[in-house]
Amino acid sequence: MRVVIDADLCQGQGRCFSIAPSVFGFDELGNGVVLTSGELGESDLELARLAEANCPEHAVGVVE
Amino acid sequence: MTIEKTPVRDFATDFDHTDPAWVADPYPIWEELRERCPVAHTERYGGAWFPATHAGVTQIAKDTENFTSRTVIMNDGRPDELALPSPIGVAPPITSDPPFHQIARKLILPAFSPGAINPLEPQVRALCRSLLERGSGHDVVEASWDYARLIPPSVIRQMLGFPEADTDVFIDIVHTVTESVDLPMDERIAAFEPIEEYFVRQIEDHQANPRDDLTTFLLNAEIDGQKLAVEHVFGTMILILVAGIDTTWSAIGSSLWHLAQNPSDLERLVNEPDLMPVAIEEFLRFYAPVTMARLVKHDMEYLGVPMKEYDWILLGFPAANRDPAAFVDADRFIIDRAENRHVAFGLGIHRCAGSNLARLELRVALEEFIARYPRFSLADPDQVTWSQGQIRGPRRLPIRVG
Ligand code: HEM
Numbered sequence: 001m002r003v004v005i006d007a008d009l010c011q012g013q014g015r016c017f018s019i020a021p022s023v024f025g026f027d028e029l030g031n032g033v034v035l036t037s038g039e040l041g042e043s044d045l046e047l048a049r050l051a052e053a054n055c056p057e058h059a060v061g062v063v064e
Numbered sequence: 065m066t067i068e069k070t071p072v073r074d075f076a077t078d079f080d081h082t083d084p085a086w087v088a089d090p091y092p093i094w095e096e097l098r099e100r101c102p103v104a105h106t107e108r109y110g111g112a113w114f115p116a117t118h119a120g121v122t123q124i125a126k127d128t129e130n131f132t133s134r135t136v137i138m139n140d141g142r143p144d145e146l147a148l149p150s151p152i153g154v155a156p157p158i159t160s161d162p163p164f165h166q167i168a169r170k171l172i173l174p175a176f177s178p179g180a181i182n183p184l185e186p187q188v189r190a191l192c193r194s195l196l197e198r199g200s201g202h203d204v205v206e207a208s209w210d211y212a213r214l215i216p217p218s219v220i221r222q223m224l225g226f227p228e229a230d231t232d233v234f235i236d237i238v239h240t241v242t243e244s245v246d247l248p249m250d251e252r253i254a255a256f257e258p259i260e261e262y263f264v265r266q267i268e269d270h271q272a273n274p275r276d277d278l279t280t281f282l283l284n285a286e287i288d289g290q291k292l293a294v295e296h297v298f299g300t301m302i303l304i305l306v307a308g309i310d311t312t313w314s315a316i317g318s319s320l321w322h323l324a325q326n327p328s329d330l331e332r333l334v335n336e337p338d339l340m341p342v343a344i345e346e347f348l349r350f351y352a353p354v355t356m357a358r359l360v361k362h363d364m365e366y367l368g369v370p371m372k373e374y375d376w377i378l379l380g381f382p383a384a385n386r387d388p389a390a391f392v393d394a395d396r397f398i399i400d401r402a403e404n405r406h407v408a409f410g411l412g413i414h415r416c417a418g419s420n421l422a423r424l425e426l427r428v429a430l431e432e433f434i435a436r437y438p439r440f441s442l443a444d445p446d447q448v449t450w451s452q453g454q455i456r457g458p459r460r461l462p463i464r465v466g
């Protein structure tokens with residue numbers, strides 16, 4: 001499983017990188033960025049799912 | 065000046081967000097509207113609509129084709145007279161529409177990104193501690209007027225790089241501005257005079273002595289190789305005051321009001337400091353302080369109602385946050401709510417640019433209050449007063465700490 005941020009939807013609400021700092025960071029405008037490119041470990045996967053459920057813009061996606 | 069208004073009898077057909085019933089407790093009103101309408105109407109303010117659902121608020125917040133942000137405070141003035149025309153508006157980017165909006169917003173975002181805001185934490189903490197120190201020896205402290213109210217303007221004064229000695233003056237002039245936003249235009253212009261003078265002096269000083277602060281940042285900012293017009297710099301400074309002060313004051317105040325009445329939540333925060341970030345999001349959902357406005361761009365049928373050009377939309381992010389269609393147990397405050405897609409900071413392109421700063425101030429203000437007073441309660445519920453208008457929060461909040 002991998003996690004993605006849809007940059008067209010992200011408005012920098014900042015929920016992802018505070019919930020899962022090991023998975024997400026931010027750019028200089030404060031928009032979310034995914035830190036890892038590979039497969040997520042179990043605990044990161046759980047955090048990524050939590051971020052997905054909290055992003056008000058529905059910009060975070062956990063995909064196969 | 066206060067105008068006597070007729071009390072509202074039916075919020076579905078004649079709503080008014082300044083009505084005493086709405087000011088005292090809007091939540092049952094919204095619940096009823098959600099079931100009955102769900103888009104309420106009023107002839108007041110020259111005609112306005114209020115969508116009470118999460119879906120309605122979301123759709124309008126994201127729709128910049130059919131709605132303009134040219135003015136975001138609903139009032140009696142006619143939109144034609146209200147401000148600079150779209151897309152810039154009087155206070156970019158909040159009053160700007162695309163495509164200009166994105167330009168004005170990108171300009172300020174770096175100054176409010178987590179990278180720029182996180183380092184302010186020690187300053188904010190020191191400020192909160194010194195404010196709390198002033199209450200020492202008292203059994204009852206004024207947690208809104210003497211604490212929550214003073215935090216955001218002091219932080220913004222620091223960020224703008226204005227002299228520390230001006231703190232009290234600055235707080236006073238900021239008050240005149242934030243209290244005048246829903247006055248008629250001529251009175252508003254008069255109320256803005258002191259701040260205009262103060263800002264012009266500060267801008268001149270920063271032009272002569274550039275330094276590492278937000279004022280210098282704005283003066284150096286460029287669009288297409290051109291420095292910003294002075295009105296743009298001024299407008300953005302005013303926006304930061306209007307958008308960043310009563311809002312955060314209200315969020316801190318409402319959270320303390322909640323904790324003063326819910327000892328089990330207070331106890332959990334005292335015992336489990338790691339819960340704070342999650343709790344902050346629930347405070348923001350449950351007591352979302354900010355309602356915005358839009359203007360309808362043209363006659364149309366929308367959300368099942370006949371909207372007319374220049375009708376207002378009262379955009380109730382706080383109402384969206386209480387919609388049971390979007391949140392499990394929407395009307396319950398759940399301090400460790402894990403899934404919380406709240407919209408207290410808005411949605412779409414106008415998402416609160418100051419949200420990282422607001423969260424920092426809210427978190428540190430609560431952490432420090434709790435560290436100093438691990439147990440507290442309302443001193444007298446009858447003395448608590450709430451603001452009237454689009455920003456909701458307690459204005460007087462006597463709290464028993466001893
Ligand atoms: C808890 C405190 C706060 C809340 C709940 C809040 C809420 C909001 C909301 C709902 C919007 C969206 C406006 C719209 O859709 O028309 C907004 C925009 C904005 N806020 Fe905040 N705000 C808070 C604190 C702050 C602070 C501390 C600052 C800066 C110092 C700030 C600066 C702004 C700016 C610049 C915008 C306009 C963004 C744009 O139009 O692109 N806010 N805020």
Ligand code: SF4
Nearest residue numbers: 010013014016032055
């Ligand atoms: S929570 Fe959503 S909107 Fe916010 S930064 Fe992350 S992806 Fe972007």
